[in-house]
Amino acid sequence: MRFRTRAIHVGQKRDPATGAVVPPIHVATTYVLPAPGQAARFDYARSGTPNRTALEETLCSLEGGCGALAYSTGMAAIHGVTMLLSSGDHILAGCDIYGGTYRLFHKVLPASGIRVSLAPSTDIDRFAEALRPETRLVWLESPGNPLLSITDIKACAELAHRHGAWVVVDNTFATPVLTRPLELGADIVVHSATKYLGGHSDALGGVVVVSDRQLWERLYFLQNATGAVMGTLETFLISRGLKTLDLRVREQCRSAHRIAQFLANHPSVERVYYPGLDSHPGHELASRQMSGLFGAMLSFEVTGGSAEAQRVATRTRLFQLAVSLGAVESLIEHPATMSHASYDAQDRQAHGISDNLLRLSVGLEDPDDLIEDLEQALAEGGPV
Numbered sequence: 001m002r003f004r005t006r007a008i009h010v011g012q013k014r015d016p017a018t019g020a021v022v023p024p025i026h027v028a029t030t031y032v033l034p035a036p037g038q039a040a041r042f043d044y045a046r047s048g049t050p051n052r053t054a055l056e057e058t059l060c061s062l063e064g065g066c067g068a069l070a071y072s073t074g075m076a077a078i079h080g081v082t083m084l085l086s087s088g089d090h091i092l093a094g095c096d097i098y099g100g101t102y103r104l105f106h107k108v109l110p111a112s113g114i115r116v117s118l119a120p121s122t123d124i125d126r127f128a129e130a131l132r133p134e135t136r137l138v139w140l141e142s143p144g145n146p147l148l149s150i151t152d153i154k155a156c157a158e159l160a161h162r163h164g165a166w167v168v169v170d171n172t173f174a175t176p177v178l179t180r181p182l183e184l185g186a187d188i189v190v191h192s193a194t195k196y197l198g199g200h201s202d203a204l205g206g207v208v209v210v211s212d213r214q215l216w217e218r219l220y221f222l223q224n225a226t227g228a229v230m231g232t233l234e235t236f237l238i239s240r241g242l243k244t245l246d247l248r249v250r251e252q253c254r255s256a257h258r259i260a261q262f263l264a265n266h267p268s269v270e271r272v273y274y275p276g277l278d279s280h281p282g283h284e285l286a287s288r289q290m291s292g293l294f295g296a297m298l299s300f301e302v303t304g305g306s307a308e309a310q311r312v313a314t315r316t317r318l319f320q321l322a323v324s325l326g327a328v329e330s331l332i333e334h335p336a337t338m339s340h341a342s343y344d345a346q347d348r349q350a351h352g353i354s355d356n357l358l359r360l361s362v363g364l365e366d367p368d369d370l371i372e373d374l375e376q377a378l379a380e381g382g383p384v
């Protein structure tokens with residue numbers, strides 16, 4: 001079966017008791033056992049539920065893995081993966097990563113003796129130089145956040161494996177519609193399911209998909225032992241979201257490409273970061289690694305500095321000023337004060353996250369309306 005068919009049918013079995021085509025939502029927290037000490041398919045809801053198992057089956061199929069786990073949030077999934085490490089281990093991460101991941105890596109993990117450094121994963125030689133003997137985990141995002149940098153996942157996976165490190169790809173921006181990191185050699189894929197997988201700004205969740213059954217067993221043990229599982233209602237909403245993932249992402253990518261072209265030709269825009277534009281340094285790699293589409297996230301720098309960027313962000317009407325991304329509603333945000341405020345200012349500067357940068361998450365509205373909205377927001381002296 002192909003991707004779209006699997007998104008609708010794998011794991012999502014009709015209810016045998018009633019014939020309902022949508023699996024029922026099981027709210028029970030505990031399950032009857034055949035006898036004391038005898039295992040059953042389900043026993044206690046932290047350890048597993050029919051709805052969570054169904055979602056995990058769908059996700060596993062879409063990412064091409066051999067096991068998946070659904071967490072309460074994307075950060076819980078990311079934290080769950082870092083629990084594989086112990087004191088003295090090192091994480092090497094790319095430079096433009098999610099602000100919350102940066103915060104976990106720099107402000108939480110060091111207390112457990114885990115060290116983290118950032119290096120440009122887009123430059124394989126410089127990235128290789130940043131590996132240390134104790135590097136156990138290589139952390140990648142492609143496209144990166146918020147600069148949409150493109151990393152060669154296959155090359156980084158080969159590098160990391162020669163070094164004996166696991167490769168984790170946060171695939172939230174690309175989604176398995178555009179990139180399937182496990183097929184490119186990654187060991188673990190993580191997602192904030194809150195974003196494209198759910199797709200409607202109404203459910204928090206996180207996902208891990210792995211390429212190896214033993215790794216799944218270890219992560220399952222850690223998740224069950226620490227408890228950050230996805231809630232039942234969220235599980236239902238994310239499963240529903242997945243059924244339209246392919247259609248949503250493809251259409252949102254088409255709109256984003258048009259918007260990127262519009263912005264690239266706008267006199268008040270200094271620079272556009274979108275891997276679909278020929279001018280993007282990762283364009284050629286993205287053409288190979290992203291199924292011919294380039295994602296629905298893009299960033300741009302406006303003339304007039306931080307004040308003008310903040311003015312534009314408050315003048316759009318359809319693009320709502322909010323963090324998060326990947327839903328049917330278009331959003332605009334100012335990374336320096338919002339999604340990437342948890343970066344140290346000098347790291348923001350060193351990695352090119354400038355104060356006049358704005359980031360867009362392109363939704364499913366009519367792209368002509370979205371372009372008109374940006375046009376009026378960028379116009380000089382227009383209504384506030």
Ligand SMILES: *Cc1c(COP(=O)(O)O)cnc(C)c1O
Nearest residue numbers: 073074075098170172192194205
């Ligand atoms: C939002 C996000 C996360 C964190 O997910 P939550 O569900 O908010 O905890 C991680 N990575 C990326 C790329 C994200 O956009």
